[in-house]
Amino acid sequence: TKRSDVSNSEYAKFVSQEVPRDEVSILNSVFSHLAYTFHKNPSNTEAMDAYNGIAFTIRDRLLKRLEDTDSHFISINAKRINYMSMEFLIGRTFDNAMLALGLRKEYSAVSNTLGFNLEDLIDEERDAALGNGGLGRLAACFVDSMACCNYNGWGYGLRYRYGMFQQQIINGYQVEAPDCWMDNPNPWEFPRPEISYKVKFYGNIAKTPSTSSGYTWENAVEYDVMAFDTPVPAFGTKNVGNIRLWSCKTNDLFDLNRFNAGDYPGATGNMVAADILTYVLYPNDNQNAGKELRLKQEYMFVSATIQDIIHRFKLTGKPWSEFHELVAIQLNDTHPTLGIAELQRILVDEEAMSWDAAWDIVTKSFAFTNHTILPEALEKWPVPMMGKILPRHLGIIFDINLFFLQHVEKSIPSEREFLSRISIIEESSPQQVRMAYLAIVGSHRVNGVAQIHSDIIKATIFSEFVKVFGSDKFVNVTNGVTTRRWVNQCNPGLSALITETVGDESWVDDYPKAHLLESRVNDEDFRKRWWDVKQANKLRLATYIKDTCGITVNHDALFDIQVKRIHEYKRQLMNILGVIHRYNTLKKMTPEQRQDQVHRVIIFAGKSASGYYIAKLIIKFINSVADVVNNDKDIGDVLKVVFIPDYCVSAAEVIVPASDISQHISTAGTEASGTSNMKFVMNGGLILGTVDGANVEIAEEVGDDQIFMFGVLAHEVDEFRFNLRYHPDPLDANLQAVYDTIKSGVFGNPDEFNPLVECSHGPGDNYLVSVDFASYLMAQDAVDALYKDRESWITKSILCGSRMGKFTSDRSITDYAENIWNIEPSAVDA
Ligand code: NTF
Structure with missing residues (x-):
């Protein structure tokens, strides 16, 4: 029609304009938001208002780019990667976005004009903490890299009302408080009420000849699930990424009749039942709680996401046989395996497809990443629970399993034992659905x-599947971290040095270029500045420690x-026992x-589930020793000794650049990769670690001489565990002395800490603390010796910092794109 023709062409003119980037225009748009979005003027503008304005x-500018990116990829029918993750540990967006847009200087000037220091405004933002630890932060780094590397990639997740709990330390104990991160307006998300899907639970299955599969799902409870989009700013390109998070629509579940009858809880009962689905992130890292509500969360997330993917696919008008050429779906651990x-x-039920044709599409589209081998972390759902809810x-899962086992029986004649070991259904009482097995069977990769972890899963927990599917289905993609946040944003001093060395900022999205730093390792002036940057970062952390813990530390x-989730396998306990040994030694x-x-x-720093x-x-014990x-x-x-409360992404940005040494000391074979190890080394910190996870590859890159390694090797662990149980060695004298100190009561009631003594030696020492303790102390002595030799220390620090090119998440994403997703990058405006 005429009206839409006119408005279409006017709109085309409007959106083709570049958003102005000069200070005056930016200031005017800030005034406009202050006045018309927030009803504020410069005289009543507080820091929070200035931040929001x-x-x-910035949001305006990002939205424009998001729109351009989307149109671009639709116009070329680009394959889309859908990164499905129950967690996105994003942290703050403000500073990251200014840097990505290349407008930080302009915004700094604008905030000065408003009477504020930009750094203070940055502190007004609450972290988006929709994740527990490494797995969630990896997802956030990956979405950043997909956007920066011009891939058509979206994250899909859940919009939890309460993110990772806030940790308070009261009398040395962890106390959890809800993370009410949605209290303030969130400039970084866009509600999309027009994008919503129905998700069903419960009900029963009826046989109906009318559907091609012969089944329908009846009498289910239905919820409307709605999208919220969070654009992901990208550095060095006009492409912008997106994380689509789901939340239930609850308003139309209000029961007015019950309300009128005075039954107020009854009137809101259905609203609460829907709302609670995305109330809170389960705070478990490397641990599976097996709760019914969690299963519902997983399904709600999965169902809305798959429907959205299908909806977008149908818009292309392509036949189903091309689905996998336009869609890749990556499962971030087993959580989205449904x-x-x-x-x-x-x-099969709704699109009238045959089982085999459907299964072909499924297995060509899905790929699965495993992040842990800890048995307590591997997801299993009781068959009765799943049968009730889904x-x-x-x-369908029983059928998938049946066809899979039939295929195995035919291709490799096998015994019942073998079949029961690889069955998706575990024959326990009650039966359990093994989600990792379902993920393997339903994925093409x-x-x-990390290499060691990929080797271990093939040799241990998934070895039977290697026999069935062949070795090529199982690959390695070593993790990485985004250099935008973890170098450029969190360490401006170091960034300036790299920029000066490289000649421009191109290293930020081409990190291997940081190797040029190595050419300056003998330059006196450079070495001094390198050291000074570290000292300044340590001073910044010392101030943070003073503010958060009230403890004064000397930054010299x-x-x-050691900052990470508190877990026995990560062995914070060994660290604090080592501290007691150091204390004993000093006292003498x-x-x-x-x-x-x-x-x-x-x-x-770190949170415990x-x-x-x-x-x-362990947290209480660390605090008691610290006291x-x-x-x-x-x-x-x-x-x-300091325990910094409430470890989170924004705290990490202050902590990581300030290490001289950081500890990554998991029992060999237990830490799948680790990613903070990469961040610390990129920022010129040395590491003290076991032969585990990505430590191994970091040592390969920076050179064994640059790293302090100790401890038993992964293949030796079982034997040591066996010996601890049946042929224990006499206890190491230093460890005995540490126990004696604990038992003397200097750190408080020894009975309280006795469980820690019991789980660090003898048959209770599952993570081999007593086995590695002596070599750990020796490695610590080597650290001391090297630190006394400042020049050698600086040399190693520079060599480490310059050799980390491999560990950018841009490399990880390129590996996924080439080896798993089969997808090419394409830049807007290219
Ligand atoms: C974690 N896994 C691993 O424990 C880390 O070593 C690894 O760096 C990250 O994943 C990212 O790959 C998990 O959090 C989980 F949930 F799988 F146990």
């Missing part, structure tokens, strides 16, 4: 996240950092001898 102008059954269900899916001391010295020692600040008793006790050490007049500045 400015953020909304997606396999959901796509199969939709194709009756049709359970039927399975990957681990060696900063020794004369004051003069003590002053001669390397001064250390030992820094811990709320129901994880031993991990919580004694920090208040011991003999010790003074020679040793300080």
Whole structure:
């Protein structure tokens, strides 16, 4: 019609205009948002308002780019990768977005004009903490890299009202408080009420000849699930990424009749039932709680996502046989594995497709990443629970299993035993659905996240599947981290040095270029500036520690950092036992001898799952030891122990650039990769680690001499565990002395900490603390010795920082694109 012709052409003119980038235009748009979005003027603008006003102008610019990116990929019918993850640990967006748009200087000037320091405004933003730890942060880095590398990639997840809990430390104990991150307006998300899908639970299956599969799902409870989009700013390109998060629509579930009858809880009952689905992120890392609500969360997420993917596919008008050429679906661990059954269900029940044709599409589209081998983390759902909540899916999973086992029986004549070992259904009481097995059977590729981990899964937990599917289905993609956030944004001092060395900022999205730093390793002036950058970052962290813990630390001391989720396998316990050994040693010295020692600040941070008793006790223990050490007049500045509360992405951005040494000391074979190890080394910190996860590849890249490695090897672990149980060695004298100190009561009631003594030696020592303790202490001595030799230390630090090109998530994403997704990049405006 005429009206839409006119408005279409006017609109085309309007959107083709570049958004102005000069300071005056930006200031005007900030005024406009302050006045018309927030009803503020410069005289009543507080820091939060200024942050919001400015953020909304950035949002405008991002939206424009998101729109351009989407149209671009639609116009070329680009294959889309759908990264399905129950967690996105995004952190803050403000600073990241300014840097990505290349407008940080302009925004700094604008905030000064408004009477604020940009750094203070940055602190107004709450972290988006929709993840537990490494797995969720990896997803956030990956979406950043997909956008920066010009891939058509979206993240899909859930919009939790309460993210990762806030950790308070009260009397040394972890206390959890809800993370009410949605209290303030969120400039970074866009509600999309027009994008919503129905998701069903419960009900029963009826046989109906009218559908091609012969089944329908009846009497189910239905919810409307709606999309919220979070654009992901990308550096060095006009492409912008997106994370689509789902939440239930609840308003139309209000029961007015009940309300009128005075039944207020009844009136809102259905609203609450729907709302609670995305109320809270389960706070478990490497641990599976097996709760019914979690299963519902997973299904709601999966169902909305698969429907959205199908909806977009149908817009292309292509035949189903081309689905896998336009769609790749990556499962971030097993949490979204129901997606396999959901796509199969939709194709056979609703799209009238034959089982085999549907299964072909499913297996060509899905790929699965495994992130852990810890048995307690591997997801299994009781068959009765799944049958109640998702009756049709359970039927489909049984069929998938049946056809799979028939195929195995035919291709490799096998015994019943073998079939029961690889069955998707575990014959326990009750039966359980093994989600990792479903993910393997329904995917065309399975990957681990570091070479050693990928090798281990093939040799252990998935070895039977290698026999069935062949070795090529199982690949490795080593993790990576985004250099935008983890170098450029969090460490401006270092970034300036790299930019000067490389000649421009191209290293930010081409990180291997940082190797040029190595050419300056003998340049006196450069070495001094390298050291000074580290000292400045340590001073910044010392201030943060003073503000958050009230403890004064000297930034000239060696900063020794272990920050990550608290878990027995990560062995924070070994670290704190080592601290007690150090304390004992110092106490025996004369004051003069003590002053001669390397001064250390030992820094811990991390959250424990709320129901994880031993991990919580470890936190209390660290704080009790810290109290004694920090208040011991003999010790003074020679040793300080700090537990920084509420570790989160924005805290990490202050902590990571400030390490001299960081610890990654998991029992060999237990840490799939680790990603903070990469961040610390990129920022010029050395690492003390076991032969585990990505430590192995970091050592390969930076050179064994640059790294402090210790401990037993992965293939030796079983034998040591066996010996601890049946042929224990006598206890190491240093460890015995540490236990004696604990038992003397200096750190408080020894009975309280006895479980920690019991799980660090003898048959209870599942993670081999007592086995590795002696070599750990030796490695720590080597750290001290090297730190005394400042010039050697600086050399190693520069070599480490310059050799980390491999560990950018741009490389990981390129590996996925080439080896798993079969997808090419394409830039807007290219
Ligand atoms: C984690 N896994 C691993 O424990 C880390 O080693 C790894 O770096 C990250 O994944 C990212 O790959 C998990 O959080 C989970 F849930 F799989 F246990």
